[in-house]
Amino acid sequence: MRKYLLALFCGLLFPLGFAPFDYWPLTILSISIALYLVSEKVENNTFILGLFYGIGQWGFGISWVYVSIHYHGNQGILSSFLITSLFIFCLSLYTGLTFYLIKKFRTSNKSLNYLLFFPVVWVTVEIIRSYLFTGFPWLIVGISLAGTSVGGWIPILGTYGASILAVMISGSLVLIFGNKKKIHWSPALIIVIILLSSFTLNKISWTKEISTIQASIYQPNLTLKEKWSSEGVRKTINMINSSISDAQEGEFIFFPETAIIFDKGDLSTWFSDIEKEAKSRNISLISGIIAKDVQNSSLIESYNRIEGFGAIKGHYDKIHLVPFGEYIPLRSYLDKILDILGINLINTLPGESYSLLKAHNIAISASICYEIAFSDLVRKTAKKSNLLVTISNDTWFGSSIGPEQHLEIAQSRAHEHQKSLIRATNSGISAIINRKGKVVNRQGFFEDKKIKENVYIYEGKTPFSVVGNFLIYGYIVLIYMYLLLYKRTYVL
Numbered sequence: 001m002r003k004y005l006l007a008l009f010c011g012l013l014f015p016l017g018f019a020p021f022d023y024w025p026l027t028i029l030s031i032s033i034a035l036y037l038v039s040e041k042v043e044n045n046t047f048i049l050g051l052f053y054g055i056g057q058w059g060f061g062i063s064w065v066y067v068s069i070h071y072h073g074n075q076g077i078l079s080s081f082l083i084t085s086l087f088i089f090c091l092s093l094y095t096g097l098t099f100y101l102i103k104k105f106r107t108s109n110k111s112l113n114y115l116l117f118f119p120v121v122w123v124t125v126e127i128i129r130s131y132l133f134t135g136f137p138w139l140i141v142g143i144s145l146a147g148t149s150v151g152g153w154i155p156i157l158g159t160y161g162a163s164i165l166a167v168m169i170s171g172s173l174v175l176i177f178g179n180k181k182k183i184h185w186s187p188a189l190i191i192v193i194i195l196l197s198s199f200t201l202n203k204i205s206w207t208k209e210i211s212t213i214q215a216s217i218y219q220p221n222l223t224l225k226e227k228w229s230s231e232g233v234r235k236t237i238n239m240i241n242s243s244i245s246d247a248q249e250g251e252f253i254f255f256p257e258t259a260i261i262f263d264k265g266d267l268s269t270w271f272s273d274i275e276k277e278a279k280s281r282n283i284s285l286i287s288g289i290i291a292k293d294v295q296n297s298s299l300i301e302s303y304n305r306i307e308g309f310g311a312i313k314g315h316y317d318k319i320h321l322v323p324f325g326e327y328i329p330l331r332s333y334l335d336k337i338l339d340i341l342g343i344n345l346i347n348t349l350p351g352e353s354y355s356l357l358k359a360h361n362i363a364i365s366a367s368i369c370y371e372i373a374f375s376d377l378v379r380k381t382a383k384k385s386n387l388l389v390t391i392s393n394d395t396w397f398g399s400s401i402g403p404e405q406h407l408e409i410a411q412s413r414a415h416e417h418q419k420s421l422i423r424a425t426n427s428g429i430s431a432i433i434n435r436k437g438k439v440v441n442r443q444g445f446f447e448d449k450k451i452k453e454n455v456y457i458y459e460g461k462t463p464f465s466v467v468g469n470f471l472i473y474g475y476i477v478l479i480y481m482y483l484l485l486y487k488r489t490y491v492l
Contacts, residue, residue: 003042004052010034011056011095017144018061019408020401024144030057031141031170035118036178038099039106050099054092061139062088064402071398091129091136098125105483114171115190119164120479123472126163130374134323137373138405141166145198146412147437152201154415154437155462158375160472165194207418207435207460210386213362215252215422215455218243219430220259221448224395227426228261236260237270240287243450244274244310247283252312252359252455254424255287257369257391258304263292271309278310284359285309286424288368288391291317293349304348306366306391312359317351318368320377354380362386362457365419369393373409375416376469383465386457388414388421395427399445403429411437416464420455 010033017027034053038046065087070080101121106113122141130137142162145151154162172187218239226232236259243253264271278285291303304318304326318326326348354377357364365385367378369392382388390410394403407429414421415437423431428445432453441453 003037004049007034007037007049007053008056010037011053011058012060014053014057015061015139015401017141018139019404022144024148024150027141027144028166028170028173031122031167032173034099035102035114035167035171036174038102039113039118039174040178042103046103047096047100050096051092053099054095055088057095057139058088058091061405062091062402064397064400064405067398067400067402068396094125094129098122101125107483111175111187114175115168115187116479117483118171119167120476122167123160123163124476127160127469127473127476134320135374137375138409143409143412146408146415147433147439149202150195150198151415151437152198152204154412155204155206155418155464156201157472158416158464158469159412160375160469164472164475165198169194202436205418205435206462207458209456210459211362211457212454213252213387213457214248214250215254215432215451215453216243216247217254217422217424217430217432217443217451218256219425219428219443219448219450220256221427221446222395223427227258227393227395233261240274240285244277244281244283244285247281250282250311252284253286254389254391254422255285256424256426256430257288257306257393258290259287259391259426260289263290263302265292275309281310283310284312286312286357286364286366286389286391288393288424291315301347301349303351304368305351306357306368306389308357308359312357312364314355314357316355316357316366316368318348318371319351319354320371320374321348321350322370356381356385357389364389366390367413372406372413375413378413379417379465379468382413382417382419383461385417385419386459387455388417388419389424390421391424393426394429399428403445407431407439407442411439416462418460418462419458422455 010030013026013030017024038049042049066080066084069075069083070077098121102118105117105121126140140159140163142159145162146154151162153165169191172190175187176184220236220239222232247253286306286308289305289307291305293301305315307315357366363385364387365381367390371377372390394406397403407423410421410423411433414433414435418435420435421433429442430451431442432440432451432455434440435458441451443451
């Protein structure tokens with residue numbers, strides 16, 4: 001039982017490497033102890049050991065889910081606890097699978113185990129978790145290194161590649177200290193190589209500065225109830241009007257996800273006025289908006305859209321929707337049940353294409369809320385862009401660690417492509433992130449003031465922008481081929 005409690009404790013250490021704590025060595029240490037336990041100390045029930053680790057890892061790491069369901073979803077304490085616990089348990093199954101596979105892929109060569117095989121297994125499950133059942137790419141190990149001096153490999157290998165290197169460091173620590181009789185210092189060379197190469201690579205500029213823009217980010221700070229009220233609509237309209245009036249010529253203005261909760265056709269005169277004024281002064285206004293389906297004017301069927309006004313052209317409709325939040329999976333089967341429960345959710349339509357927004361010679365890669373967590377999705381437009389923009393409404397999560405983690409994910413996207421990133425949210429955390437993944441300026445929770453900052457515009461591509469995750473996918477496949485064909489190691 002002591003080993004399971006130790007696994008639970010190590011799991012609790014894992015999220016401390018991520019925002020808002022940012023003690024990334026603790027995540028490394030947590031994984032080291034986990035690898036040692038599952039490979040050296042436990043012969044049976046490795047899956048159960050992984051469950052205990054996962055309960056600690058996810059119970060702490062996604063505690064914001066309870067905040068969202070209870071305080072902002074208006075659910076009772078018991079139902080909120082049960083739903084959150086179920087989610088934690090489901091995610092812990094992934095961790096259990098990781099531990100199980102680590103044990104099954106163990107060979108007689110400890111160095112190969114800890115330096116090659118175990119890191120690949122860990123990241124394989126991270127990738128599976130990122131795509132299965134629409135995906136949940138949260139607390140990816142490599143993200144904890146974004147914006148740090150040891151994140152130099154991120155523009156080359158992406159966050160999954162950084163995860164492999166991080167777990168390699170964890171494995172090296174086990175090789176160094178795992179033998180009580182003797183400390184083996186040779187794996188320390190691996191740690192030194194990884195860290196020194198990361199420091200060095202972090203100084204490389206893969207992209208080139210071509211200009212600067214003056215950017216203003218507005219954070220309306222409306223509660224979920226206010227946002228959909230007539231008072232909230234008036235406040236938003238007044239804020240947008242003021243933002244244009246106060247803007248300097250050529251300025252870029254950013255508003256959050258669904259800041260405008262009505263379609264252009266609903267207030268056509270107002271839209272025409274702001275378009276005309278912004279265009280006359282070369283102002284680029286970017287905002288989230290709810291856009292009605294042309295074939296169905298009902299708000300029940302609508303697009304979650306980011307749209308440009310004035311000097312900026314184009315729009316992007318959110319493609320990767322959140323299940324049960326924006327659409328109902330298997331709706332034809334669940335509609336009757338939802339009707340009985342009195343649940344009436346808006347059915348958001350998915351966008352059809354990945355499109356850039358353009359203002360003069362600046363191409364902008366746009367993503368909406370949860371989409372920023374998917375590196376492959378963001379890369380589709382980021383590789384062709386000069387600036388990254390993501391808009392969100394994190395009011396659901398209050399002042400929990402959720403928005404901090406969401407911001408850190410955005411930092412990793414900026415770091416992968418070495419482009420500035422602008423993040424506009426309703427109630428926090430809005431921020432400007434530089435090309436090295438560091439936060440330049442940010443708004444706190446529940447502040448309705450604006451950020452005004454000069455933002456650098458870049459051209460060029462990082463190796464990750466060109467290759468994406470395919471290099472890591474190829475590496476993983478090669479390792480498994482070696483295991484399966486040459487080592488005759490099978491998962492049973």
